[in-house]
Amino acid sequence: MGLLNKKDAKLITDPFLDNNPVTVQVLGICSALAITAELKASIVMAIAVMAVLAIGNVVISLMRNIIPSKIRIIVQLVVVAALVIIVDLVLKAYAYELSKTLSVFVGLIITNCIIMGRFEAFALANSPYQSFLDGIGNAAGYGIILIIVGFFRELLGSGTLLGYKVLGDPIEKTGVYAFGYENNGFMLLAPMALIVLGIIIWVQRSRNTNLIEE
Template identity: 65%
Template structure:
């Protein structure tokens, strides 16, 4: 009997990261986390910060739940998960207020709503409760990155076409569309920064992905 351990970044483990970023993205395949896409994607900076926050919360929550999974009574597992996620979200919120106050104000109550993010609770229930810590961390990184990727794509197009700018952490608001375009008559599309447009952009992304991957089309 072989005593060789599975490599930390084996093909199976790497799939835990690459799958949710690609064809198994939690937003485009399961339509989870849509509230964040509607709320924080009018500008790029809040979308990036929200993505990093969700990844951090999901990684630590998955790790903690995986470490204590055998000692959690089945009847109260959801309560335990909520308590852990809530504590992590409060910590993230306080860090944002201390080091990125302006962004924290833009995100407003939506940082607190990470507690009820379907992606986080879904991964805790479906994966961390039944797997070891390292795969749970990789699963969290993959799903968090997949979630963040969609938010950043949506925010990129909404801010670019809605405001003509891109706002990046540490760099501030960058004018992307040259002034000469406005002199020629170009006008920012105000509809892009309204919440319905976030849903439309997400819908377009879902349509593109499913048209390229026939396995995702429901029979």
């Protein structure tokens, strides 16, 4: 690979699978539960987190030598808060409906553990370029889980994907032999997001038994 040497490529691919921030480190669960009822919201959330994390990682990495260690959390918060406000305003300007669906959860990106975790664990100790890659990788790992969960929840819960009708109309007939699709209302409730997430973790860990904790 021209642009990425092996070590850099690992920064992106690692958090995607074996060190996934959501399914392995179990971070950022709240937003994964809250906004995944629609696929569109999941995708936008994934992009928003990616923007905040990638840019934030670069900013922190650039400042890593001048941030006094005593107040580094405050500095990190200021950086992430500023970025989240920008993202929020961009969403409000160009995708107002979506920003209403996401409501408070865009603001809550600030408290997303993945972001603070990467700032602390990676950006403070690595060069801007590597931090950028790390941010992209982690946000992608977070985003892919969000999108998988959102895909199943919207498909089975509303019978639509990105708002387009995919599955048929609900059944009218009654009786034990009635066939046809009926939306699964449980999918739209938060507990089902947790269960879908749990199933993803289950599948991942049975494929890669190294991930199972003792």
